[in-house]
Amino acid sequence: MSSHWTLKNKTALITGGTKGIGLATVKEFIELQAQVCVVARSEESLQQQISFWKQKGICVHGICADISLKCERDKIKKEIQNLWTHLDILINNVATNIRKDTCSYSDEEYQHIQETNLTSIWDLLRSLHPHLKQSSSSSIINVSSVASLKYIGSGIVYSMTKAALDQLTRYLSVEWAKDNIRVNSVLPWYTRTPLAKPVLDNPxxxxxxxxxxxxxxxxxxxxxxxxxxxxxxxxxxxxxxTSICVDGGFSNVGLQ
Known part of the structure; x- marks a missing residue:
């Protein structure tokens, strides 16, 4: 395999790595021979996955943390500093959603979505920047959504956080280029994940x-x-x- 198409020995932190897109990403990175550390809120699901990989002879590190809480994000930073001398890859995947009409959100619901989808990433990026800078060439990938570009009827707060995440991606790609840190985002459309299940179960x-x-x-x-x-x-x-749409062409559809 060409060295350009592998992640061999690359250190990677993946948030929300026990289900959905996060879990699929962990599996992909393992196949590409990366050293992976998974962040998950559920201790039970995290340990189940770690045990599963261990039985297959695969070493995957795990951090149990609720990324929406500042104290838990501080724990992630300390764990990564203890684990590796540098960080090559950061995948910001964790997100949540509450689907309501705009005027129906409580202040608490608004704050929770903002804290989970945006503030947590803002905080992790800044705290892990020195570790990313230690890599000769690091990469940050933010998991956004086509909801940042289009109305999809899935809640304004979620869409706002994803639009802000795309702008954060563009801004940091310029500011942190001097540190050999690349920053990109992917924008999925509806994907077969637990977060999308309530929508996809509606015929x-x-x-x-x-x-x-x-x-x-x-x-x-x-x-x-x-x-x-x-x-x-x-x-x-x-x-x-760059923000890459992984949407089966949805973002290009006009009148049909």
Whole structure:
């Protein structure tokens, strides 16, 4: 295998790595021979996954932390500093959503979505910047959403956080280029994950989604994970500040 298409010996921190797109990304990175550390809120699910990989002879590190809490994010920073001398790859994948009409959100719900989807990433990026800078060429991939570009009827607060995340991606790609840190984002459309399940289980909503998707199917988490892996590889060494839609063509649809 060409050295441009591997993650061999690269250190990678992946948040929300026990389900959905995060889990698929962990599996992809393991196959590409990266050293992986998984962050998950549930101790039970984290230990189950760690044990599963251990039985297969695969060493994966784990940190149990609720990324929406400042004290827990501080724990992640300390754990990574103890684990590795530098960090090559950071995948900001954790997100949450509450689907409501705009005027129905409580202040607490608004704050929780903001803290989980945006503030947590802002905080991790700044605290881990020195560790990323220690790498000769590091890569940050933020998992955004096509909700940052289009109305998809899935809650304004979620969409706001994802739009801000895309701008953060563009800004840091310029500011941190001097530190040999690339910053990109991927924008999935509806993907077969636990977060999307309530929507996909609604037959009318599913039909509407498929009608607006040129490829006429729902994405699998592995398809998003492969795009994330590409952005982490040396093969994408000249790609930064880019937001890649992984949406089956949805973002290109106008009137049909």
């Amino acid at each position: 009318k909503r599913l039909q509407k989604i498929l009608e607006r998707t040129p490829l006429a199917r729902i994405a699998e988490p592995e398809e998003v994970a492969r795009t994330i892996a590409f952005l982490a590889m040396p093969a994408s060494s000249y790609v930064t500040g």
